[in-house]
Amino acid sequence: MKKSFSARRFQFGIVMLSALSVLSACSTNAIDSGSAKDNGEGAVNDSGKEIVELTYWRTDFEPDAGTTKALIKSFEEKYPNIKINMELIPTGEYETKIRTALAGGEPPDIMALDGPNLYSYADQGVLLELDRYLEESGHKEDIAKPVLDSLTYKGKIYAAPHNDSSLAMFYNKKMFEAAGIPLPSKDPDEAWTWEQVLEAAKKLNNPEAGVYGWNPTPWGFAGHEGAPYSEMTFIWQAGGDILSPDATTAKGYLDSAESKKALEFWRTLYNEHNVAPKELPQDAFANGNVAIHIDGAWGIGYLSANFPDFKLDEDYGVAPLWKDAKQVTPNGSWNMSITAKTEHPEEAWTFVNWVTGVEGAKVWYEQTTNLPARLSTAEAFPELNEYPMNIFVEQSAKYAKPRPSTPAYPTVSEAIRELFEDVGLGNRNVDEAINEAVNKIEQGIARYK
Numbered sequence: 001m002k003k004s005f006s007a008r009r010f011q012f013g014i015v016m017l018s019a020l021s022v023l024s025a026c027s028t029n030a031i032d033s034g035s036a037k038d039n040g041e042g043a044v045n046d047s048g049k050e051i052v053e054l055t056y057w058r059t060d061f062e063p064d065a066g067t068t069k070a071l072i073k074s075f076e077e078k079y080p081n082i083k084i085n086m087e088l089i090p091t092g093e094y095e096t097k098i099r100t101a102l103a104g105g106e107p108p109d110i111m112a113l114d115g116p117n118l119y120s121y122a123d124q125g126v127l128l129e130l131d132r133y134l135e136e137s138g139h140k141e142d143i144a145k146p147v148l149d150s151l152t153y154k155g156k157i158y159a160a161p162h163n164d165s166s167l168a169m170f171y172n173k174k175m176f177e178a179a180g181i182p183l184p185s186k187d188p189d190e191a192w193t194w195e196q197v198l199e200a201a202k203k204l205n206n207p208e209a210g211v212y213g214w215n216p217t218p219w220g221f222a223g224h225e226g227a228p229y230s231e232m233t234f235i236w237q238a239g240g241d242i243l244s245p246d247a248t249t250a251k252g253y254l255d256s257a258e259s260k261k262a263l264e265f266w267r268t269l270y271n272e273h274n275v276a277p278k279e280l281p282q283d284a285f286a287n288g289n290v291a292i293h294i295d296g297a298w299g300i301g302y303l304s305a306n307f308p309d310f311k312l313d314e315d316y317g318v319a320p321l322w323k324d325a326k327q328v329t330p331n332g333s334w335n336m337s338i339t340a341k342t343e344h345p346e347e348a349w350t351f352v353n354w355v356t357g358v359e360g361a362k363v364w365y366e367q368t369t370n371l372p373a374r375l376s377t378a379e380a381f382p383e384l385n386e387y388p389m390n391i392f393v394e395q396s397a398k399y400a401k402p403r404p405s406t407p408a409y410p411t412v413s414e415a416i417r418e419l420f421e422d423v424g425l426g427n428r429n430v431d432e433a434i435n436e437a438v439n440k441i442e443q444g445i446a447r448y449k
Helices: 005-026 064-078 091-103 117-124 131-137 145-150 173-178 194-204 226-237 257-271 298-306 345-356 358-368 375-380 389-398 409-424 430-446
Strands: 036-038 043-045 052-059 082-089 110-114 167-172 212-214 290-296 316-320 329-331 334-338 400-402
Touching: 052 064, 052 091, 052 345, 064 082, 064 345, 064 358, 082 091, 082 345, 091 110, 091 117, 110 117, 110 345, 117 334, 117 409, 131 345, 145 400, 167 173, 167 329, 167 389, 173 194, 194 212, 194 290, 226 257, 226 329, 226 409, 257 409, 257 430, 290 298, 298 358, 316 389, 329 389, 334 345, 345 358, 358 375, 389 400, 409 430
Parallel strands: 052 082, 052 110, 212 290, 329 400
Antiparallel strands: 036 043, 110 334, 167 290, 167 316
């Protein structure tokens, strides 16, 4: 009998976790290992080398955080002369804390970094170039080209990839069936239109019972990058854009007729059709508060780990992300960077490569189900060519669009997040809100000209 997606993940997970102890192949750096002891002058290992302590900051999002803890444990068993002090920071506070630490000259040695923020930090000179490390021991040729391009700024590589990303439409299968709504296609090329999703959402909508038809952004109106990451997609799907192709202006792009159409549609979801929740409850999709949801491949792992009774194909299904004039899904994801101020770049790379290298990447995918960034990971898991993961993989290959590549991206991100909030939460006039966002972005870009 053919094993289910979950069964294969569980079985392979046991194998991979047991293999963590032999992941030394991930690093070719000559770092001595051995037992740690204290000689009265500081902790050292059996070879007499002092213990190196590295700080690592990342968000507290699960299952990523838990997977990182397991990788740290196996790493420290292999390299007892290197201790990783990881600090988990709430997602909504993460970028603010990073910027504050960098501005104050006290950054961590290693930090998780969301894709588009790399350009700003690299432009400031606060990240270590990783070209040499990736060439020597990081199996650079194994990283998918679109991912590698997203890690590059002015010809230099500044991060090693955890994974790639894509978004899809998650739907409550039982709610659909109870309402007599035909289920959406599983074919990655047959996405529902905005109008089809809205029609279904209206039938499923019941705010008095605490059920909303459609949540169009994964975390609701969140104060972090997850919001603009998904919201930009509506503009792209309508045929609009955020910036010009050379990323030098928002005028004529963010304020185009196509972009305005997307924002007006967004406004009606919250303020006329009232199918979208302005305040999104915690775990709204899993708890039945939302019938149609948007999430990434990581959502499958999250639901499996935290809501085991809410089962794929029984309680919910996954379909390609909705479309309008175009079918588009965003890409770009979290990576690991080493800060330029670290006093231990070799040891820091040894850890980064342990987590993001060929074998570490397989463990990462197995435990998080995040879309892989490495070609060898995709080859190791046949399920990536099967439902539901094939939806994310094929969308990423055919319909993905990265966020704007500019050192002014933090300003762009904030302006887009505020724009969608103003229009959705505040029911603000679309023209006025867009003009304000364009002006803010222009001012941000001007600082880098």
